[in-house]
Amino acid sequence: MVDRLKNRDELITLRKNLVAQHKDGxxxxxxxxxxxxxxxxxxxxxxxxxxxxxxxxxxxxxxxxxxxxxxxxxxxxxxxxxxPEGxxxxxxxxxxxxxxxxxxxxxxxxxxxxxxxxxxxxxxxxHEKDIPFYKLQKRVIFGRNQMIDPTNVLHYIGEDGYKGLEKALFEMEPQQIIQEIKGAGLRGRGGGGFPTGIKWATCAKHDGDRFVICNADEGDPGAYMDRSLLEGNPHSIIEGMLIAAVAMQSHNGFVYVRHEYPLAVKNLNIALKSAREIGLLGKNILGSGFDFDIKVSRGGGSFVCGESTALMASLEGKPGRPRAKYVHTVEKGFRESPSSLNNVETYANVPHIINNGAEWYASMGTEGSKGTKIFSLVGNVVNTGLVEVPMGTNLRTIIYDIGGGIPKKKKFKAVQSGGPSGGCIPEQFLDVPVDFDELVKIGSMMGSGGMIVMDQDTCMVDVARYFLDFLKEESCGQCNPCREGIKQMLDVLTRICAGEGKEGDIELLEELGAMVQKFSLCGLGTSSPNPVLTTLMYFRHEYEAHIRDKKCPAGVCKPLFHYEIVDGTCTGCGLCARKCPQDAITGAKKETHVLDQDKCIKCGICYDACKFNAIAIR
Structure with a gap:
């Protein structure tokens, strides 16, 4: 570790020396x-x-x-x-x-x-750059992850780290920083997409001890973008928070991170300690006279604490419950003081904007959604992982060109975007550009950036049931529409999946969904019906099959289907019989086998094992 940096010139000299060392051929x-x-x-x-x-x-x-x-x-x-070859x-x-x-x-x-x-x-x-998964990405935020040891602050400085902080401290007035963020068109990456510059400006105009808070309580199933940024490049988030603090003249910051992220917490604490020791955090940063420090608070894993007011209540040591939004957190947030909350990825964008300018940043993306976005691409897709692309890139490019398409040549059915409160997007919208506004038009949302790809073997009724079951457990229970509405919708979906659906259930789900959306207190409640309403919108026929025909077309809801061996197609190879854990399949070699329905537990092992499509779902 180098000595504490007393001024900007010492940081510039250190960076030049680090770059020179890195260029050793x-x-x-x-x-x-x-x-x-x-x-x-x-x-x-x-x-x-x-x-x-x-x-x-x-x-x-x-x-x-x-x-x-x-x-x-x-x-x-x-x-x-x-x-250097890659x-x-x-x-x-x-x-x-x-x-x-x-x-x-x-x-x-x-x-x-x-x-x-x-x-x-x-x-x-x-070479890495030629791999399709990487070739079509634009890794502005995520690219430095693979060049930096997150426990070594010098690696970050050598990659132009804290250059934006220098500029913010010594070349810009607080209002100029805010105008730069506004001009860039940066919108919050936590899900709501609220303009970051407007949030900062509103917080800055209110008197009191202002707080800069980072939301790292990433709770969406399948999403891990924020975790990977905190684990791999914590200094980018620290620098972003520092610039925000200069812009709003705040002296205290918090990172609220979920308890289930031990490596992220470890690397973040190491980064904070290093930044303090080197003079980039704490008192009199780089001799500028500006003070700012950050504390880490670990959440208990409650999904609702991703909501701003619930997060701040939890940060204060209270139960993580949302409050009514007529009083905004930028006016009265943490400890009744002006508080600006942004998520991990939002802060990671800030140093790039200050370094390269608003015009550069605004050149990427769409009219209403600027810059790039990191998505976690998971589920039934060949290449799973974290994908960073310009806003406006369509789903087909993300899923097929970068993701490699659907495994085993199966048919694409839908992609769930926006987490458990997002919507299920069918094949007809694969060419829709992915940004904050376009996804809302088709009943979904950006959310924090999770994408779960589903193939032909996915039951959309069961998907809606799964997400609603998750949301029921995560509801804080404070308001009646969310607490009781989600439970009632889940009860209906559970009946449908069990083969006990009845006429009028679809209309009941639509009515309950509209009520929960309209009257719930916070974003968790108002968005919770989305998985149900979008699957009803685009996959209504599956609901009707469950209710009227007592069939699950995808063969997922066990009470609504059974497996049969197709006479004339079975070759008698015996593979299914050998794989069956219940010994439910019998038959002589090279003769059509028989499946005993009384013994069958519908595990699907025989169906997956058969190479001749001789086992059918009925």
Missing amino acids: NKKLISLCSGSGCGAYGTASVYESLVAELKKAGLSDLVEVRLTGCHGFCEKGPIMVIH IFYPQVKPDMIPEIVEMTLKNGEIVEKFLFKDPVSKKKIV
Whole structure:
């Protein structure tokens, strides 16, 4: 660690020295992903093997190994990228390390058998930039993750880190900073999409001890964008909060992070400690006379605490319950003081805007939604992971060109966007640009950026039931429309999935949904009917099949279907019988087998195992 920086010139000099060191042409850099995903796949053991093998080969002084944050392509972890060439090795195991060190690092040759194989073209690809998953992205916010050890502040400074803070402190007035954010068109990435510059301006005009708060309580199923940014590049969020503090003349900040993110909390606390020691946080930052510090508060995992007023109540040590919105938090928020709340990704955008200007930022995206957006692409899609694209990129590009399409050549059915309170978007809208306004038009929303892809084997009634069950558990129970309305809707959906649906249930769901939307106290309640209402809008025929025909077309709701072996199609291979955990299938070799319905538990193992489409869902 370097000595405490006393002024701006010392920071500039430090950055120049770090950049010069990084340009050493004789030294290679290995970026090894150590985010939660890759860590679970065994990054630690790969790192140990790599360090040992480099030492054995006498390359320790010529190769730097960095344990970095998430690279985005999570299903291919642990990921190794060798710079400056950008050689990409996925799913690295310790026993692969000796060959990589000998062939690539020592002799400059590619180990072809370890390369990424594109599942669509079937071609081996050497360089990260040529992989379709990365090639079509624009990684403005997420790109530095793979170049930085999140526990080393010098790595961030060497990548132009805290340059925006310098400019904000020494070249701009607070009002100029706010105008720059307004001109950029930055909208909150937490889900609501409220213009960030307007929020800051409104908070700044109210008297009192102003608070800058970061919402890292990411609770949407399948979403982990904020976690990966906090784990991999915590200084970008700290710098964004610092710039916001200068703009609003705030001296106190909080990061409210969910308890289930231990690595994010660990790396964030290390980053905060480093920033204080080096003089970028705390008293008299860079000799400017400006004071600002940040504390970390861990939430208890309540989904409703993602709502601004509930979050602030929890931050105060009270139950995390929303309050009526006629008093805005920018006027009376945390401790009844003016408070500006933005999410992790919003703050990560701020340094880029201050560094590059509002015009640069506004050149990306659509008329009403500027910049890029990080999405977590999960579910029934070939390439799962974190995807950063310009606002306005259509769903087809995200799911098919970047995501690689649907596995096993199955048919796309829908994508759930916006988390559990979002909507289910059918195939007819795959070419709709993804931004705050266009998604609302088709009954969904951006939310924090979660995308769950569903294929032909997904029952949309069951999907609606699943999300409503989640929301029922997460409702704070404070207001009657949300507490009772969601429960009543869930009861109806549960009956339908159990084969007990009746005429009038669809209309009842629509009526209850409209009531919950109109009268609930907070955003959780008003948006909670979205999964039901959008599936009713686009997949009404599935509800009708469940209710009138007592059939589940997708074969998911067990009371509404059974498996049959198709006579004349079954080859008698016996694979289904060997796989069946209940011994419910019998038959002689090369003869049509028989499935005993009394023994069958509808697990679907036989259906998945059959290579001849001889097992049908009835």
